[in-house]
Amino acid sequence: MSAPRPAWATPAMLTVVVIWAFNFIAMRLVLAEVPLLLTGALRFLLAGILLLAILKVVEGSISVPRELWGRLFFLGLLGNSLYQVLFMVALQRTTVGNTAILLATSPLQTALLGAALGVEKPSGRLLTALVLALAGAGLVLSDRGVSLDLATLLGDLAALGAAFCWAFFTLGVRRLPGALSPLRVTALTTIAGAPVLLLVSAPQFLSLEWTAVTWKAWSALGYSVTLSIGLAYLLWNASVAAVGVNRTAIFNCLTPLVAMLMAWPILREVPGPTQWAGGTLIVAGVILGRWSPASLLRSTAA
Secondary structure, three states: OOOOOOOOHHHHHHHHHHHHHHHHHHHHHHHOOOOHHHHHHHHHHHHHHHHHHHHHHHHOOOOOOHHHHHHHHHHHHHHHHHHHHHHHHHHHHOOHHHHHHHHOOHHHHHHHHHHHHOOOOOOHHHHHHHHHHHHHHHHHHOOOOOOOOHHHHHHHHHHHHHHHHHHHHHHHHHOOOOOOOHHHHHHHHHHHOHHHHHHHOHHHHHHOOHHHOOHHHHHHHHHHHHHHHHHHHHHHHHHHHHHOHHHHHHHHHHHHHHHHHHHHHHHOOOOOHHHHHHHHHHHHHHHHHHOOHHHHHHHHHO
């Protein structure tokens, strides 16, 4: 039987897409003034503290059964520490276009890895939808700096590795006991990812001229902490629990399209015919993968 489709799930994931599309811009502003590893450490330390405080207020405690700590720490290390390091290496070593399109492979990696591990077997229709959406993402980014050469190879591999980390993290969250709320999972995996980032960024922490960091960088960091990590991760984990990994993961393909639409009024980057065609493929793929034909007919009839 397929997972239930609560009414809030699709609006929630569309919100996540918009937040993460803006995060590309926010991270550029932060990384212009704060070193890469220190940026990741600050993001997860501050977001973890914020989420733990919210968890304490909302649910009354921050504890979990002792046997789950190892799993939560591993998920935090993989989906937060390693993912973020690879993501920021990609932003520095390759183009934004390359980073976005390679991160957009995460839904397909999620589906294939989930099938291999027996977590959630994708249907043929879903795999078709994922390939369709990924092809659309490639078209959207085809006029915006996507390139394959040795100069960007390290960044490209880092982005591909980040997509794999996120796929594995998503599957790991799906396999956690249902008694753990999405807020508890998000808070504990976020704070679990912070210590490693703090350790490896210690030299940058000591050498940074903190008074030279501008309000723009601090504002962008605040956006990333509260929205890109805090709110978006919470909504993502809630959607994974409610509708499954594959119907959640496919929304990642929408991020390049939303970034393109944002760049139109803000940066005056007018989309070309190829990008509009890619956007159409993305939307078609997400619709095909998110809803069954029967559910679409029921929604239309209602």
